Every structure is written in C-alpha cells, then in structure tokens.
Amino acid sequence: MAAEAGKRSFLPRHAPPMMRSVRARLPDLLADTAPCLAPAAPCHFSRPKRTLARLVQKHSNTTGPDRPAPHSGCALERSVRSFREMKKLIAAGVVLVAMLAVGCTGGNGVIGSSNLDLLNGNPGPPVTQPSSNTALFHPAAGILPYPTDLYFAGSTDGTLNIQPANALMPNQAAVNALDGFSTTAVIRERFGGALNPASLTAASVIIVPVTTDNLTKATTGVLAAPLTLGTDFSVGLGQEALVGNTILEIKPLHPLMPSTCLSGGMFLGPNCATGTGYLVFLTDGISDFSGNHAVPDTDYASIKAALPSCAAISDATLHGICQLTGAHMLIAQGLGLSPAHIVLSFSFTTESTVDTLALISATATAQTITAHPTGLTTASLGKGLPGHADIYVGALTIPYYSSKTAPLTDYWHARTFPLDMTSTFVTRFNPLPVASAVLQIPMLVSVPNAASLFGAVPPPNGWPVLIFQHGITRNREDMFAVADSFADHGFVVVAIDLPLHGITSTSDPFYAAGANPLYAGLGLPATGSIERTFDISTVPGVIDPSGLHFINLTSLLTARDNLRQGVADLITLARSVPHLSLGAAGSINPTLIHYLGHSLGGIVGGTLMGVLRPADVGTATLANPGGEVAQLLRDSPTFAPVINAGLAAQGLLPATTLYEQWWRDAQTVVDAGDPINFIALATASHPIHLIQVVGSATPPPAVACIAQPTPPGCPDQVVPNSATQRLILAGGITQVHPPGALGTAALHVFVNFTAGVHGSILDPTSSPAATVEMQTEAIAFAFTGGTQLPVSATAPVQ
Structure with a gap:
C-alpha cells in the first residue's frame, strides 16, 4: 500500500x-x-x-x-x-x-508434527491451520519462501546466516559460506x-x-x-x-x-x-x-x-x-x-559467480614452464597411433588455492577480515583466495615431426598451440588421441591434469616422479611424485583412481573449488605457454593458442573462456560439456544411480523435499564454478564450437542405452543432452548443419552428432566417422580462428 x-x-x-x-x-x-x-x-x-x-x-x-x-x-x-x-x-x-530467532524451513515448511519427508522439523509455536489457498508466511514458525534475503539476518561478513543448524538443510553449512x-x-x-x-x-x-x-x-x-x-x-x-x-x-x-x-x-x-x-x-x-x-x-x-x-x-x-x-x-x-x-x-x-575467477585472470602472470624431449613418438605408445608427433614431458608451476594436505574437505580461503577473524570465505566482498602452496605439476607436450603431413619445420612465427583438457577420471595422456591429427596441421599440443587427477600407475612411463629418468633435469623432488592425485589412498597401498574425488558431494565447497582450481590452472598455463621453449624443435606463436576440452574439460573450458582474454586463447572447442552441474549429475544415466544410492544411504530419498532441497542447494554452492554462469561471457569474447552426441531419431530404449558398450543410436550417457542444451541456450549458440559455416565472422556454433558416444572425439571404437568429423571440425575451427566450420555432407550429424 x-x-x-x-x-x-x-x-x-x-x-x-x-x-x-x-x-x-x-x-x-x-x-x-x-x-x-x-x-x-x-x-x-x-x-x-x-x-x-x-x-x-x-x-x-x-x-x-x-x-x-x-x-x-x-x-x-x-x-x-x-x-x-x-x-x-x-x-x-x-x-x-x-x-529471525528460529530455524526456517525455506519455503517448504509444513505446519504440524515434525516430518522429515515433508521438511518440517521446526514448526515453532502453534498456529491456526491455514486454508488450502494460503501463501504460507509465518516467520516466528520459520516458514518462509526460499530464497529470501531474510536469511542474511545477523551476518557479519556478507554471507548467508541461516540459523540454527538443523538437519532440514543438509547443505546448510556450505550455503552459509555464500554471499547470495x-x-x-x-x-x-x-x-x-x-x-x-x-x-x-x-x-x-x-x-x-x-x-x-x-x-x-x-x-x-x-x-x-x-x-x-x-x-x-x-x-x-x-x-x-x-x-x-x-x-x-x-x-x-x-x-x-x-x-x-x-x-x-x-x-x-x-x-x-x-x-x-x-x-x-x-x-x-x-x-x-x-x-x-x-x-x-x-x-x-x-x-x-x-x-x-x-x-x-x-x-x-x-x-x-x-x-x-x-x-x-x-x-x-x-x-x-x-x-x-x-x-x-x-x-x-x-x-x-564471476568476481573471483575474473580477478584471478586479471592478476595471473606467466609461471615457470619447462619441457624436455623423451625420444618417443606417439607410435611408441603401443596404441596404434601413426607417430606423427614427438612427445615431450614437462612441468608447470602454479599457485594452488585448494589444499594439498586436506584435499577432500578443505576449500578456498581469503585473508581474514580484521573485525571477523573467524571468516575467510571467498566472496565478492573478499574475492581473492590465498594460495596454500606453489606446486609443480606435470605436463605433456606433442610436437609435429617429419612424419607428419605438416613436417617438422615450425612456421616463421612459431608453432600454434592447442591446449587440451581431459574429462572426469581421465588424465593428461588423453591428449595423445588428438596429437597426431593436430600435428598434421602444424599444432603443438599441451596438456595438464585437472585437480585431483593424474597418472596413478607408478609403472606408467609418464608417471611424474623424480625417479623417472624421462623427467631428469626438470627439477622434480628426488622422492615421491608431483602427480596431483597426491597419492590419496582409501585402500592401503593402492593410489585411488584419477579424479575419483573431484566431484565431492560430501564437501560441496571443495567440489566448487575443484572446478575453479581447474580454471585457475588453465589461466596460468595459457599465460605461461608462450614462454615454452622446445629447443631445436622451435618456439611457440603466442598469438595462436586454442583450447579443446572434453567432458569435464569442456565444462571447465566454458568457465575458462568466460574469464580469459582473447589474446590468451583465441578459440575453443567444447566437446560434450554441460551446464548446471548439479542437475547434470542428477540427470546423468552414468552418475545419477551412484549418487542417488549415496544420498539414500544418508536418508535423502527421491520424491521427498529433503532430496529436492539437497540438489537445489548443491547447485547454489557450485554456481561460482559452473560454466552456465560464464558461457555468455565466453561467447561474447571468443568463437566457440560445441559438440554433442544426440543419437538417432529413434534411439534404443533408455534401459538399453546404459549397457556397455553403448548401443548405436543412443544419446550421450554421461553428460545428458539437457545439460548441453542449457549451455547452448545460455550462450546463444546456434546449430550448424552440413556444409557448415564458411564465412569470415566469429562463430558460436554447435553440431549434433547422430552417431558416436560421449568419448568419440578421442575414441573411434563406436563410430570412426564421428571421431574423424569431430577432430576435423576442431582443427578447422582452430586453424581459421573460429571463423569457419566445414561440416561434411557424409558425416553422422543432423
């Protein structure tokens, strides 16, 4: 009134x-x-x-x-x-x-006796039962809509302050670390x-x-x-x-x-x-x-x-x-x-969502980056590769904002505020995290050799570079799957591991340890490894698989910051790679650096391109990415059954409010590392090429598609198409059909594949035609600076 x-x-x-x-x-x-x-x-x-x-x-x-x-x-x-x-x-x-002096149930409270399935454990004083058409609002009973800024009451550092602690908000502590x-x-x-x-x-x-x-x-x-x-x-x-x-x-x-x-x-x-x-x-x-x-x-x-x-x-x-x-x-x-x-x-x-990574990007500088030839080519790997690229091992120095000593529970911290020495939350009011360590992390590099179609002589201004980023539970060795095809077009390929990923077999020839002679002269510690799995072992004597702990649903702030650390590492790599010396093989052209990320590498890449300067990386191909990471996991035929089983063990069952609220708050926490909040910035500043596998017009039943190997015609079973479509919509990305886009303007385009599987950009087993087309598109997009994307008329695409 x-x-x-x-x-x-x-x-x-x-x-x-x-x-x-x-x-x-x-x-x-x-x-x-x-x-x-x-x-x-x-x-x-x-x-x-x-x-x-x-x-x-x-x-x-x-x-x-x-x-x-x-x-x-x-x-x-x-x-x-x-x-x-x-x-x-x-x-x-x-x-x-x-x-507010009582606990609040976040728009879901039920007046009456406590019922965890209905999310009411703090009904407060008795109130008159409302009529069926009443919009419930009773602050003394903790019954409020969600979200509401009333939940900031009593905050001293600008973060949410939902009180008191109660089992009705499973992610309450993590949400209370956020500034909105x-x-x-x-x-x-x-x-x-x-x-x-x-x-x-x-x-x-x-x-x-x-x-x-x-x-x-x-x-x-x-x-x-x-x-x-x-x-x-x-x-x-x-x-x-x-x-x-x-x-x-x-x-x-x-x-x-x-x-x-x-x-x-x-x-x-x-x-x-x-x-x-x-x-x-x-x-x-x-x-x-x-x-x-x-x-x-x-x-x-x-x-x-x-x-x-x-x-x-x-x-x-x-x-x-x-x-x-x-x-x-x-x-x-x-x-x-x-x-x-x-x-x-x-x-x-x-x-x-953007402040912290934007400031990291604004202040990041080149770090020490070194690489030595191994004497090996891709043909030496025993994977049937043609050997068109020589393999180098290297190391990159990075500021590490996550925790090496508590990688499963800790998260990024800012400096304390004088008036609240207990608060180190990274927020827009205190946006810069403090590095917990300076780490040396392993790197693989491939360089075109005389057997490649391009040859071993670098262009006059140096080699163009592709930065490759692998997917969840994989490691930097996945770059070998694209090394030869990019070498044939004159590209050096550089790859590092995502946080908590790496090579875990000590017998692997590229295991980054001081005892490995391939790494001699790179300054590695005399004992132990620099693999970023940190040798975490939940089974005594066995290093946990690469990436097992990256999607950390028991510590959502850690999960968010694993995503952000991945972006921060790639920012450092992008700023450092122009200074990479390849000895007699030549130098790097700092004006021709491109990005290819697969799966989780595409997810992190969408965020990266939103905060990185075009001068650092010119174009990006994002293969099988997705946005709204929590919903992606919830909808994923691969991840959802495992996650739901874990939630059920904690009493969080589908079709209950507690379950819905858990997912809602999980997304809230990871928002600041989620590409859905960066993809519009990415397309505003960079040409973007996106790939997804949608399957045939009449795919097999869903129950058949989850089988291994995935039957032909199925959509992506790891990153659901709905998650990829969210990125496409948020980024204003348009579909390209054969013969493709052959103009001169920067492109922001996606291609739907009717054959192949989630990993087809790297593995031709399911559809060789899909793999060839995916890699050909990525090369053309990088080679033309994101202005052209030819699509074959015979390719398995829509």
Missing part, C-alpha cells in the same frame, strides 16, 4: 532522489530498463555506524549520494588494500532489519493446499530484477522490466510425492544476473554498495482446483495493512519485515499491480 498524501513515507529521508520519486517514474524506468542508481562518488568514503534499533526504525538505505558511478572503480591494487574498510561496512550494516543465492536453482513457496497449475500465469507470478542494499538488503531500485514467463523462467509445482502440488516452484530458464563488486574489471572494495536481486510477487490470480483464489497468510496480511508507517505492528521482527515490504509495494504500484491483489512478496540477492 503506497504512502498517502500528507503521511510520512517509509522510504528513508536520505534515499537517492531517483528512489524517492519512484512512484512517479517507475513506469518510465521499466520501459527504458534503466537502473535506479544514485549519483557518482569518489573512491574514498565513510559511513557512520548505525545500531540495529536505528536500522529498524529508519529502514536505513545506504545507497545514497556516496555510491560510485558504475564505471568509477578504483585501481585494483588500491581496492585490494580497502578490504578492511569493506569489512567494517559489512560488520556495521549486514544485520537486516529483521532478526543461486542464479540457476529453483525458487519455492509453499501453499496451504494443492494448487491448480493452470492458475500459474504471467499475471499471477511476477519477477522483477532489482538492486538490493548490501547492508540492509532493502530493495533500492529497479534494474529492468519484469522477467518473461516462458522465456526467462518457468513456473510449476514441486515434484515431491506427497506435497509437491502445494509447492509453487519457479525455475530460471537461463542464469539470473549475479551480484558483483567489480566495475570495469576493477574491484570496488568499500564502494560496493548494492547487489543484484529479484523481487517476486505472487497474486491472488493463483487458485486451487475449486477456484478459490490465493490469500495472504496472517502475518503478511498484517504487514500490508500496517503500511506505510508500520506503526501498528509491535513485533520487532514483523515490523522490520514491514519496512522492507513497503519498498516492494512502491515497485508493485509502478508496475500497475495493486497491493490488494498481492498475497506474498519477497526479494533475494544473487550470489557473485
């Missing part, structure tokens, strides 16, 4: 002029999709500390005249020195106007009874991009027009067996905008005043199957009735929420939406 003439506005007196005039200007703002920003300010500033009482009383908004212009950030070095100021601001202000909510995971609100899905329309579910104050979490402005149902998001009902039809579920169809403290590539430090948020309105257009229109819960109805002053509410928590809700109603009126028809509104701030 808007403030009436002559009554005190619930907007703070010091709010920016643009915000204070939002009633009159919001329609124009929305039409122009212009952000509601405050005037610019110099880089230095200070704010007085405010007590919680004053925040509650005044609904304090600190995005006033001292907020910097969008591109007025300080130099990175100066901003990094401002971490202490940033911490002081957070400690003073991230206390929200509402302090997922850009991709579902948004959920619980109703008192079953909903009619036909009533979930664009008129009944409205989502508005907004700015949120980093201190109070108040909505302070409108960023753009409301999202479009069917284009930006879908809306339906939950999947739980017993209660799913009572849960309204919103799913972003592409990533929401993340929050950031970067502007023009620079860290804003204490000038980072706002986050990116979304304001959700649910209206009485929602109904049950009897046609009963949705109604607000008692608490929310009381809040609306008390606006604009909120004076009628004596409860401190509800009074604070009322102040926040008042800003919601101003925006609603600007949309032409009557507050009388709103049954619930809530806002949430998205997490930062």
Whole structure:
C-alpha cells in the first residue's frame, strides 16, 4: 500500500532522489530498463555506524549520494588494500532489519508434527491451520519462501546466516559460506493446499530484477522490466510425492544476473554498495482446483495493512519485515499491480559467480614452464597411433588455492577480515583466495615431426598451440588421441591434469616422479611424485583412481573449488605457454593458442573462456560439456544411480523435499564454478564450437542405452543432452548443419552428432566417422580462428 498524501513515507529521508520519486517514474524506468542508481562518488568514503534499533526504525538505505558511478572503480591494487574498510561496512550494516530467532524451513515448511519427508522439523509455536489457498508466511514458525534475503539476518561478513543448524538443510553449512543465492536453482513457496497449475500465469507470478542494499538488503531500485514467463523462467509445482502440488516452484530458464563488486574489471572494495536481486510477487490470480483464489497468510496480511508507517505492528521482527515490504509495494504500484491483489512478496540477492575467477585472470602472470624431449613418438605408445608427433614431458608451476594436505574437505580461503577473524570465505566482498602452496605439476607436450603431413619445420612465427583438457577420471595422456591429427596441421599440443587427477600407475612411463629418468633435469623432488592425485589412498597401498574425488558431494565447497582450481590452472598455463621453449624443435606463436576440452574439460573450458582474454586463447572447442552441474549429475544415466544410492544411504530419498532441497542447494554452492554462469561471457569474447552426441531419431530404449558398450543410436550417457542444451541456450549458440559455416565472422556454433558416444572425439571404437568429423571440425575451427566450420555432407550429424 503506497504512502498517502500528507503521511510520512517509509522510504528513508536520505534515499537517492531517483528512489524517492519512484512512484512517479517507475513506469518510465521499466520501459527504458534503466537502473535506479544514485549519483557518482569518489573512491574514498565513510559511513557512520548505525545500531540495529536505528536500522529498524529508519529502514536505513545506504545507497545514497556516496555510491560510485558504475564505471568509477578504483585501481585494483588500491581496492585490494580497502578490504578492511569493506569489512567494517559489512560488520556495521549486514544485520537486516529483521532478526529471525528460529530455524526456517525455506519455503517448504509444513505446519504440524515434525516430518522429515515433508521438511518440517521446526514448526515453532502453534498456529491456526491455514486454508488450502494460503501463501504460507509465518516467520516466528520459520516458514518462509526460499530464497529470501531474510536469511542474511545477523551476518557479519556478507554471507548467508541461516540459523540454527538443523538437519532440514543438509547443505546448510556450505550455503552459509555464500554471499547470495543461486542464479540457476529453483525458487519455492509453499501453499496451504494443492494448487491448480493452470492458475500459474504471467499475471499471477511476477519477477522483477532489482538492486538490493548490501547492508540492509532493502530493495533500492529497479534494474529492468519484469522477467518473461516462458522465456526467462518457468513456473510449476514441486515434484515431491506427497506435497509437491502445494509447492509453487519457479525455475530460471537461463542464469539470473549475479551480484558483483567489480566495475570495469576493477574491484570496488568499500564502494560496493548494492547487489543484484529479484523481487517476486505472487497474486491472488493463483487458485486451487475449486477456484478459490490465493490469500495472504496472517502475518503478511498484517504487514500490508500496517503500511506505510508500520506503526501498528509491535513485533520487532514483523515490523522490520514491514519496512522492507513497503519498498516492494512502491515497485508493485509502478508496475500497475495493486497491493490488494498481492498475497506474498519477497526479494533475494544473487550470489557473485564471476568476481573471483575474473580477478584471478586479471592478476595471473606467466609461471615457470619447462619441457624436455623423451625420444618417443606417439607410435611408441603401443596404441596404434601413426607417430606423427614427438612427445615431450614437462612441468608447470602454479599457485594452488585448494589444499594439498586436506584435499577432500578443505576449500578456498581469503585473508581474514580484521573485525571477523573467524571468516575467510571467498566472496565478492573478499574475492581473492590465498594460495596454500606453489606446486609443480606435470605436463605433456606433442610436437609435429617429419612424419607428419605438416613436417617438422615450425612456421616463421612459431608453432600454434592447442591446449587440451581431459574429462572426469581421465588424465593428461588423453591428449595423445588428438596429437597426431593436430600435428598434421602444424599444432603443438599441451596438456595438464585437472585437480585431483593424474597418472596413478607408478609403472606408467609418464608417471611424474623424480625417479623417472624421462623427467631428469626438470627439477622434480628426488622422492615421491608431483602427480596431483597426491597419492590419496582409501585402500592401503593402492593410489585411488584419477579424479575419483573431484566431484565431492560430501564437501560441496571443495567440489566448487575443484572446478575453479581447474580454471585457475588453465589461466596460468595459457599465460605461461608462450614462454615454452622446445629447443631445436622451435618456439611457440603466442598469438595462436586454442583450447579443446572434453567432458569435464569442456565444462571447465566454458568457465575458462568466460574469464580469459582473447589474446590468451583465441578459440575453443567444447566437446560434450554441460551446464548446471548439479542437475547434470542428477540427470546423468552414468552418475545419477551412484549418487542417488549415496544420498539414500544418508536418508535423502527421491520424491521427498529433503532430496529436492539437497540438489537445489548443491547447485547454489557450485554456481561460482559452473560454466552456465560464464558461457555468455565466453561467447561474447571468443568463437566457440560445441559438440554433442544426440543419437538417432529413434534411439534404443533408455534401459538399453546404459549397457556397455553403448548401443548405436543412443544419446550421450554421461553428460545428458539437457545439460548441453542449457549451455547452448545460455550462450546463444546456434546449430550448424552440413556444409557448415564458411564465412569470415566469429562463430558460436554447435553440431549434433547422430552417431558416436560421449568419448568419440578421442575414441573411434563406436563410430570412426564421428571421431574423424569431430577432430576435423576442431582443427578447422582452430586453424581459421573460429571463423569457419566445414561440416561434411557424409558425416553422422543432423
């Protein structure tokens, strides 16, 4: 309900002029999709500390005249020195106007006796049973929509603070390490009874991009027009067996905008005043199957009735929420939406996804990189390869942000803040991780020789380079599968292992140990190996298989940072490889570096290309990648059965809310390492070529496709096509059919293969024709700088 003439506005007196005039200007703002920003300010500033009482009383908004212009950030070095100021601001202000004293069930609470399957273990004081069409909202009982910025209450470092610890959020500790909510995971609100899905329309579910104050979490402005149902998001009902039809579920169809403290590539430090948020309105257009229109819960109805002053509410928590809700109603009126028809509104701030890797990329420098010839060719491997490339072994020095001593449980840490010495979470407020070690990691290199079609003489400006990255549970030796074909076109191929991957057999000729004579002169330790499996052994005397612990679902922060470490390593490699000396075989052309990633290498590659400069790596081929990693695993015919068995052992069963919530929060945690949040940046700055195996028009039954070997005609059984399609959609990538794309502009294209399997770019066993076409496309794409992609008319493609 808007403030009436002559009554005190619930907007703070010091709010920016643009915000204070939002009633009159919001329609124009929305039409122009212009952000509601405050005037610019110099880089230095200070704010007085405010007590919680004053925040509650005044609904304090600190995005006033001292907020910097969008591109007025300080130099990175100066901003990094401002971490202490940033911490002081957070400690003073991230206390929200509402302090929730009980556990919250995240939009899924069931009033009544505790039932873990229904996700209700903290019902709070008894309340009247709501009608079936009530949008449940009872903060004292911990019943809230999810996500909501009310979960920041009491934070001192800008991270979520969902309290108290409870078994109803299996990933609660990991979520509490984040500076916001997922850009991709579902948004959920619980109703008192079953909903009619036909009533979930664009008129009944409205989502508005907004700015949120980093201190109070108040909505302070409108960023753009409301999202479009069917284009930006879908809306339906939950999947739980017993209660799913009572849960309204919103799913972003592409990533929401993340929050950031970067502007023009620079860290804003204490000038980072706002986050990116979304304001959700649910209206009485929602109904049950009897046609009963949705109604607000008692608490929310009381809040609306008390606006604009909120004076009628004596409860401190509800009074604070009322102040926040008042800003919601101003925006609603600007949309032409009557507050009388709103049954619930809530806002949430998205997490930062790009900041940390972007700053790592901005500050990374070339490191020591060396390689020596082994005297071996690819023909020496006993794999039937033609021997067109000579093999070198090498080593690369990298900053290692993960933990060598606790690789299964630890995660990235930033430096501590002076006012919260217990917090080392890497967030947008404290975005740079501290290296735990400087590691020497093994590397393989292949160089064209005289037997290759290109010959052994390098081009005048040096050899072009392909950086190859292997898939999950594989290792750097997979590069041999493409070494000869790329050698025939004059490419050196360089490969390192992903984190927690490597060669595990000590008898392998390329096992990177000081005792291996192939590595003599590379400075390896006299004892032990530099393989990045760290010789982890769950069976005494046996090194665990490569990559066994990379997808670490028992420590989701570790899993996220395994992905980010993989990207950081490749950034270092890309900056270092121009300095690689090959002795008599020649040097590297630093302007012609390309990337090929398969499976997990394609997943990491999608993220890499989003933060890497085009001058570092020109083009990328991503073979069989996927986005929204948690959903990828959930849908994967290969991974899902194993993961579900592990979750079931912990009491997390499909078709229960606990299970759904586990997956939702898993995606939230890995968002900052997920290519779904980087692929649009990648296609904006690099030509991208993507490959997926979709199978035949009439594939075998799903139960047959999971057999080994995979029957012909099956779609990818490791990375499901749905995960690849999400990347394609988010990146704006278009399909190419025979004869391909033969223009001069940078391409962002994908090719669907009707034959082959997940590993066909490396292994011709399933379909030699598919392998030849995949590798030929990758070579042509790299060779032409991503401007041409010929597709054979006889290839097994759509």
